[in-house]
Amino acid sequence: EGAAPALERALRGAHAVLHVASYGMSGPSMLDRRRIWQVNVEGTRALLEGCLRSGVRAFVYTSTYNVVFGGQEIVNGDEATLPYFPEEQHVDEYSRTKAVAEQLVLSYDGKGTTPLRCCAIRPNAIYGEGEERHFTRIVDLALRGMARFTIGPQDSKLDWVHATNLVSAHLLAVANLLGPEPSAGGEAFFVSDGHPVNQFEFVAPLLEAVGAKPPLVALPTGLMLVVAHCMEHLYANRATRGIFQYIPLLTRAEVNKCSVTHFCSHAKATRILGYKPL
Numbered sequence: 001e002g003a004a005p006a007l008e009r010a011l012r013g014a015h016a017v018l019h020v021a022s023y024g025m026s027g028p029s030m031l032d033r034r035r036i037w038q039v040n041v042e043g044t045r046a047l048l049e050g051c052l053r054s055g056v057r058a059f060v061y062t063s064t065y066n067v068v069f070g071g072q073e074i075v076n077g078d079e080a081t082l083p084y085f086p087e088e089q090h091v092d093e094y095s096r097t098k099a100v101a102e103q104l105v106l107s108y109d110g111k112g113t114t115p116l117r118c119c120a121i122r123p124n125a126i127y128g129e130g131e132e133r134h135f136t137r138i139v140d141l142a143l144r145g146m147a148r149f150t151i152g153p154q155d156s157k158l159d160w161v162h163a164t165n166l167v168s169a170h171l172l173a174v175a176n177l178l179g180p181e182p183s184a185g186g187e188a189f190f191v192s193d194g195h196p197v198n199q200f201e202f203v204a205p206l207l208e209a210v211g212a213k214p215p216l217v218a219l220p221t222g223l224m225l226v227v228a229h230c231m232e233h234l235y236a237n238r239a240t241r242g243i244f245q246y247i248p249l250l251t252r253a254e255v256n257k258c259s260v261t262h263f264c265s266h267a268k269a270t271r272i273l274g275y276k277p278l
Contacts (some may be wrong), residue, residue: 128163142212152259
C-alpha cells in the first residue's frame with residue numbers, strides 16, 4: 001500500500017503496461033516461497049489496481065508454459081484444450097504463483113471506466129543476446145564439470161523462443177488491445193520459435209564453443225527428480241538453520257523442464273495477434 005502513490009506516478013499518462021517482472025524462475029530463488037508469492041501475485045495485483053486508478057488501457061502479462069505444465073507430456077498443445085495444471089500439484093512455487101497471477105490478470109479484462117484490456121503471453125524457455133537467466137548458469141555448471149550428463153530420453157523436446165520473437169508478440173498484443181477491436185482481451189497465447197528441440201541438443205553448440213566437456217551419461221528423469229528433491233530439502237534445512245547457503249544444482253521443476261516433452265502450437269497467437277516467428 002505504501003508504494004501505491006509512487007506506482008501511480010509511474011503509470012500516469014501511460015496507455016499500456018507490459019508486466020514482464022517475476023521472481024523465482026530458476027536456481028535457489030525458486031525455494032523462497034514467501035518472496036515468490038509477494039512478487040508474482042501481490043505485485044501483479046498492485047500493478048493491476050494501479051492501472052485501473054491511472055486509466056491505463058492495455059495490460060500485457062508475461063506468463064509461462066508452466067501454468068499448464070507440471071511434468072506431464074504435452075505434444076502440440078493449444079490454449080483451448082490445455083487446462084491450468086492443478087495448483088496443489090505444482091512442485092515449485094514459481095509455477096503455482098504464475099498460474100494464480102495469470103488468472104488474476106485475465107479476470108481484470110474489461111474492468112474500470114476506461115476500460116482496462118488484459119491478455120497474457122506464454123513463453124517457455126527464452127534465449128537471445130544478453131540473456132543471463134539460462135545460458136549463464138548452464139555455462140557456469142558446464143565449466144565446473146557439473147554437466148557431464150543429460151536427463152531424460154534423447155527424443156524429448158521442448159519449445160524455445162528467441163527474445164526478438166517474444167518482444168514481437170508483446171508489441172502485437174499491445175497493438176491489439178489498444179485497437180478498435182481488442183480481440184486479445186481476456187486471452188492467453190503460447191509463443192515460441194515453432195521448432196521444438198531436445199534441451200541438451202539445443203545447448204550442445206554453446207557448451208562446445210566455451211570448451212566444456214560433453215556429457216558422458218544419460219540419467220533417467222525419475223532418478224533425477226529424487227535427487228533434486230533431496231537437494232531442495234538440504235537447501236531448505238541448511239538455510240533455515242543458518243549454517244551455510246547450500247545452492248541446489250537442480251530443482252524438481254528444472255528436471256521436468258529439461259527432460260519431459262512439452263511443446264505447444266502458436267497458431268492462436270498467429271490468428272489473433274498476427275504473430276510470425278522469425
